[in-house]
Amino acid sequence: MTVPSAAECNLPMTNNEVNTDNALDRYLTITAIPGRSGDEAAVAAKIVEILREAGVPDSQIEFDGAETRTRLDGNCGNLIVSLPGNGKGSRTLLSAHMDTVPICVGSQPVVQGDEVHSSAPTGLGADDRAGCGAILTAIVERLKQGDENFPPAVISFLVQEEIGLEGARNLDIAKVGQVDRAFNFDGGTVEKLTIGAIGGERMAITVTGIPAHAGVAPQEGASAIVMASRAIVDLDARGWLGKVQQGDQAGTSNVGVFQGGEATNVITPEVNLRAEARSHSAEMRTRIVSEIRQAFERAAAEVTNHKGAALSLIHI
Ligand SMILES: [Zn+2]
Structure with missing residues (x-):
């Protein structure tokens, strides 16, 4: 399968280089926060803090109360962020989940060569803080440079994925609004794109x-x-x-x-x-x-x- 280029996707090309050091720092910061399914509040708080620092106003950040509808009583709902961009083109949903499996609680991510490992006897928890980090970097790098020349977007940072997609199942779609296309970042290699599942x-x-x-x-x-x-x-x-x-x-x-x-x-x-x-x-x-x-x-x-x-x- 051929992955369409940014131009074919109607995404504005940008000359802005991603600052990979900052991207890595952002990823390490959120990966170090414990957040098993139902206990995502601290992860969400850090994401909100990063978004605010990048200039996203509170009026564009909200929680959907999904934790009151999920089977597990959680301490946090899905975090929904609206970005008007340039107001033109397809409205795009980006999503990733904030929770990790229990074995990753206590992860202490450290860089070793080209890889990141947990120095604690835990799993790393890259699933799916890597997805959260990638989306955050896309937002922060653009906004910090005052670049809002991108199509309107809505982000959902989801809760309780690991226990059966509970956050996604209970997402308040009225808060997400109409979207033309959606990309979920979770698992697998960066080259792998899943476009359907039975x-x-x-x-x-x-x-x-x-x-x-x-x-x-x-x-x-x-x-x-x-x-x-x-x-x-x-x-x-x-x-x-x-x-x-x-x-x-x-x-x-x-x-x-x-x-x-x-x-x-x-x-x-x-x-x-x-x-x-x-x-x-x-x-x-x-x-x-x-x-x-x-x-x-x-x-x-x-x-x-x-x-x-x-x-x-x-x-x-
Ligand atoms: Zn995952």
């Missing part, structure tokens, strides 16, 4: 049958293994497993984990499965999940003991 659903399925002694009274039992196996055979036979093509919609699905049973002389009362469904189409993903659920429910209802009892609880 959506996926993962399921944990528990099938509960009726236990019985397999040698003495097997008719009293209803096997969870039989229930789950029938469901899988049914899904496979009807084209809902593996490569799924139904009408003009495509996707994939898989039952990848099948666990249960402890002895050959017991009608197995429970099995646990893990499955997934993928498709570019959210509607198709929902359909695949629904077919999987229905197949398990049907199979569980069909497998009964000799009294017709089917104590089959399907939990997906």
Whole structure:
């Protein structure tokens, strides 16, 4: 894939060289601040301080209160910064996340040759303070030189990414406003540009049958293994497993984990499965999940003991 040049992106070319010493200092400063998911307030405070120093007025800096909507009670919301620029061209969103994984708390970043390491026995936490640092440098270097000849931009410094994109999921998009394009800086090499990703659903399925002694009274039992196996055979036979093509919609699905049973002389009362469904189409993903659920429910209802009892609880 060819990455478009700045000119092709309609970005004004600049003669300003980035001061790499300052960029590195900025990165080291924010990387040294502890900030696991839900505890990003100190990181955000430092970013705000750097932005203010560069001349960004408080009226263009706000928090969106996402920490009140996330599953984890955090001490900080997403930090949203609006930059009017020259008011011309595509409004651009830049984002990076402020939190790190717990092993990076206490990082003491030091420069060793061409690399940065933590001198403490921790992870460095470059993910994603490097993204925050890159965006900050882009802003600060331009504004400090009085250069506002760039398209309007909005920045979101996100919280709680590492625990499941909680900050992004709960971003107050009204505060972000309309954007024409968006770039997220996180992970990977600088040459790698991800422009799309397939959506996926993962399921944990528990099938509960009726236990019985397999040698003495097997008719009293209803096997969870039989229930789950029938469901899988049914899904496979009807084209809902593996490569799924139904009408003009495509996707994939898989039952990848099948666990249960402890002895050959017991009608197995429970099995646990893990499955997934993928498709570019959210509607198709929902359909695949629904077919999987229905197949398990049907199979569980069909497998009964000799009294017709089917104590089959399907939990997906
Ligand atoms: Zn990251």
